[in-house]
Amino acid sequence: MVRVGCGARIGLLAAAVFFMVVQMRLFAVQSHYADRIASAIENENECIRLKRNLIDKYSSQQGRVIALEEETERLENKFAQLTMLVQDYQNRDRSRKQSQNIVVEGEIVAAVVIMACNRPDYLERTLKSVLKYQIPVAGKFPLFVSQDGSMEAVKVVAKGFPEVTYLQHVGGEPLRKQNPQENDAYYKIASHYKWALTELFNKRSFSRVIILEDDMEIAPDFFDYFEATSWLLEEDKSVVAVSSWNDNGQRQFVYDSKAIYRSDFFPGLGWMLTSQFWEELRPKWPAAYWDDWLRLNSTRKGRHFIRPEVCRTYNFGEHGSSMGQFFKQYLEPIKLNDVAVNWKSKDLGFLQEERFNREFAALIARALPLPNSQANVVKMAESVGEDVRIEYSSQRQFEGLARLFGVFEEWKDGVPRTAYKGVVVFRWMGKKKIYFLRPDSLRLLGFKGEEISR
Incomplete structure (x- = not known):
């Protein structure tokens, strides 16, 4: 009995020692994993901190990007305005050169x-x-x-x-x-x-x-x-x-x-x-x-x-x-021009419609009116030393006048050759002008004044 009791105690002691060893090992393992968990938590916290820093930096950069985009848009708008301004000046310069009969270097006219x-x-x-x-x-x-x-x-x-x-x-x-x-x-x-x-x-x-x-x-x-x-x-x-x-x-x-x-x-x-x-x-x-x-x-x-x-x-x-x-x-x-004309020095703005009509009408109004019913109208035109105007009221009358003076009689769709607002103008005996015109020609040219004194 004594031996058995002694053996049991030894067994219990061995079990206790084993249990203590196991508990120590478990404690060591737990301590190890606790350290790792603590390290992991620390690392996670560091990651969160870094993430927040990155988010803060990104937000800051995003703000700068937005600011840069806004600045870029502003500059682009400014550039567009400047481009339009430059184009406007170029167009004005081109118009000026064109009005002065100057073609931009290298430009094809036609x-x-x-x-x-x-x-x-x-x-x-x-x-x-x-x-x-x-x-x-x-x-x-x-x-x-x-x-x-x-x-x-x-x-x-x-x-x-x-x-x-x-x-x-x-x-x-x-x-x-x-x-x-x-x-x-x-x-x-x-x-x-x-x-x-x-x-x-x-x-x-x-x-x-x-x-x-x-x-x-x-x-x-x-x-x-x-x-x-x-x-x-x-x-x-x-x-x-x-x-x-x-x-x-x-x-x-x-x-x-x-x-x-x-x-x-x-x-x-x-x-x-x-x-x-x-x-x-x-x-x-x-x-x-x-x-x-x-x-x-x-x-x-x-x-x-x-x-x-x-x-x-x-x-x-x-x-x-x-x-x-x-x-x-x-x-x-036909006379082919043989006189040197310096077109670049000429102001051809008078050819624009409103100005041309006004100046053309004034010239016609100053001309001496002659009757169209007399057979000697040509001699009458030759006998005066100034421009003359002769009215016609029909194609037949125009053709009769044209035949007397020798100009083109042809008429297309109600318009005589060379006519403008019904007016046919040509020179007679040198510098003097003869105007054939309809009764409404001066009105069509916008002339509203009284007959201009000659």
């Missing part, structure tokens, strides 16, 4: 296209005349020849001049003739014009185009004249084209090479139009007789053309699609 078909000798003569004055201003007036058809001799002439860009129109579409007896040429010409203008405006993106034909010579100041008047097409929307031609430009009817007029009658024969006007014309372009179509009131819509007193083109084309119509009477005697 492409020049010579319309050709089957007259190589005429084309060569025209090209020599044009290049004589175009080469010094080639950067402002790039030159093209557009040939309708495939005559090889015409192509050879055009390509024989390295300054020329050659275009070729080979029409394959059937002609839309209204009358089988009509001349095919007028339909082909209209088709060619539409194709060439589409090529230059829509494909090559020129803003203005000057159209010549292959039977024209030009004056020495041809290009200066168009450069000087180009601004008007942008500034005065009542003007849709500038022409170098005066139908009554025969030697006996002109005097002043610096004189320019507005006209309700489309002159053609060397004229400049804009891409804006072309976009209006292109969808409605006629199958034939394009020039007469441009003279219709429905096409013109009350707008006007600019033309000189003395022509800047001379038409030598006695042989062509018009079969020499009017050539001897009206074309051959």
Whole structure:
């Protein structure tokens, strides 16, 4: 019993020692994990602190970003305002230069296209005349020849001049003739014009185009004249084209090479139009007789053309699609300008509608009125030493007067050739002016005063 009791006590002692060892190990492990937990909590707290610091920094940076964005927006608005201001000054400067007939360096005034078909000798003569004055201003007036058809001799002439860009129109579409007896040429010409203008405006993106034909010579100041008047097409929307031609430009009817007029009658024969006007014309372009179509009131819509007193083109084309119509009477005697005009020194602001109407009306009102019913009206006009005005009240009366003095009798859609507000003006016996006018012409020009004393 004693042995058993002693063994039990030893067992209990061993168990107690083992338990104590286990408890110590557990305490050590708990202490270790407690330290780790404490470290983890400390690390977590540090992370939270750092996170808060980062959030604070981010918030601070975000505030700065917002402030910078606001400052950027402010600067961008300021930049936009300054840009608009610069553009405004540039536009004003451009307008000033245009009003002074100055083209910005490197700026193209207009492409020049010579319309050709089957007259190589005429084309060569025209090209020599044009290049004589175009080469010094080639950067402002790039030159093209557009040939309708495939005559090889015409192509050879055009390509024989390295300054020329050659275009070729080979029409394959059937002609839309209204009358089988009509001349095919007028339909082909209209088709060619539409194709060439589409090529230059829509494909090559020129803003203005000057159209010549292959039977024209030009004056020495041809290009200066168009450069000087180009601004008007942008500034005065009542003007849709500038022409170098005066139908009554025969030697006996002109005097002043610096004189320019507005006209309700489309002159053609060397004229400049804009891409804006072309976009209006292109969808409605006629199958034939394009020039007469441009003279219709429905096409013109009350707008006007600019033309000189003395022509800047001379038409030598006695042989062509018009079969020499009017050539001897009206074309051959045309005076081609040979006077040097310094267009850059001229103020052409008077051509704007309101000012032109006012000044033109004043000149007409000062002229001596003569009766239109007397057969000796020509002698009466010759006998006085001042400008005269003669009224007509019908097409028949106008044609009678025109026949007596020898100017163009033709009348299109209610408008005589060269007329503006019904007024046809030409020189007589040198410097003196003769005005044919309707009874309402002065009213249409806005003249409200009494007759001005002479």
